Amino acid sequence: MDVPQLGFGTYQLTDPERCSTAVQTALETGYRHVDTAEYYENEAAVGEGIATSDAEDVFLASKVWRDRLGHEAFLESARERVDLLGVDSLDLLYVHWPMDTYDPAETLPALLEAREEGLTRGLGLSNFTPELMDEAIDHLGEAPAAHQVELHPLLQQEALRDHADRHGYQLVAYAPIARNAVADVPEIRQVAEKHDATPAQVSLAWELEKGVVPIPKAGSPAHIRENYGALDLSLDDEDVSLIDGIETEERVVDFPNAPWH
Numbered sequence: 470m471d472v473p474q475l476g477f478g479t480y481q482l483t484d485p486e487r488c489s490t491a492v493q494t495a496l497e498t499g500y501r502h503v504d505t506a507e508y509y510e511n512e513a514a515v516g517e518g519i520a521t522s523d524a525e526d527v528f529l530a531s532k533v534w535r536d537r538l539g540h541e542a543f544l545e546s547a548r549e550r551v552d553l554l555g556v557d558s559l560d561l562l563y564v565h566w567p568m569d570t571y572d573p574a575e576t577l578p579a580l581l582e583a584r585e586e587g588l589t590r591g592l593g594l595s596n597f598t599p600e601l602m603d604e605a606i607d608h609l610g611e612a613p614a615a616h617q618v619e620l621h622p623l624l625q626q627e628a629l630r631d632h633a634d635r636h637g638y639q640l641v642a643y644a645p646i647a648r649n650a651v652a653d654v655p656e657i658r659q660v661a662e663k664h665d666a667t668p669a670q671v672s673l674a675w676e677l678e679k680g681v682v683p684i685p686k687a688g689s690p691a692h693i694r695e696n697y698g699a700l701d702l703s704l705d706d707e708d709v710s711l712i713d714g715i716e717t718e719e720r721v722v723d724f725p726n727a728p729w730h
């Protein structure tokens with residue numbers, strides 16, 4: 470499945486009017502992939518933003534929260550996502566986290582059934598480790614279309630990038646500018662100055678260079694447009710290897726019982 474290469478994240482866009490306006494601005498700018506989730510409590514506004522724009526070919530992804538991963542609960546949530554977004558089908562439906570009510574023998578057959586029911590075209594997993602991915606692929610009998618994880622120049626996720634390459638699914642990068650912590654990294658500022666670009670654009674261009682799909686969130690029209698400009702920035706080998714060297718394994722999303730601990 471082709472996942473459009475730059476997505477628009479919507480976490481924390483909870484005010485309905487602000488959210489649907491931001492989605493409209495993103496679509497006018499050229500984004501064709503919108504990322505939301507049950508947890509973000511904004512799907513009706515995201516759906517409204519899409520419905521009132523002129524864009525036709527929007528790739529839409531949502532996620533089932535971790536308290537609804539039992540078989541029936543998952544399918545109910547999948548139907549609810551489609552209803553709230555006001556679409557016939559999602560392009561990607563993710564298991565948001567492999568924890569709490571996650572049980573591969575229940576959750577993953579339900580994800581396959583959601584696809585059979587026409588609720589989603591693609592299967593998505595999020596926040597899995599390579600070991601949990603192997604287990605999930607065994608249960609699904611196929612690789613998912615996408616795996617969404619935190620990934621940016623400070624957390625480069627080499628093992629997960631290798632896993633995605635070996636199994637042929639798309640890696641999607643959340644928090645792709647590390648909530649703008651990248652702006653404080655001297656090497657990123659140096660590359661940005663060289664190309665007359667911004668640190669956010671340099672981070673996103675580095676992810677695109679690695680074959681990863683970033684989904685930056687922005688509320689303001691200026692940031693929405695600035696981030697889309699990353700598609701016009703091409704980094705040379707020297708830039709890429711400078712950024713490759715700044716891994717610090719710093720996460721913006723972390724907590725003691727997260728799957729990677």
Ligand code: NAP
Nearest residue numbers: 478479480643644645646647648669685686687688689692
């Ligand atoms: P992010 O995209 O790295 O950063 C968003 C923050 O950076 C916002 O505060 C935004 O401010 C600011 N920003 C955006 N563009 C900027 C720019 N060009 N210059 C300076 N600041 C800028 O972090 P995120 O929202 O956590 O991650 C992106 C998306 O990934 C989310 O919206 C969500 O869709 C998804 N996500 C998924 C998971 C998961 O568990 N699967 C977890 C976290 C996030 P303004 O809004 O003021 O522009």
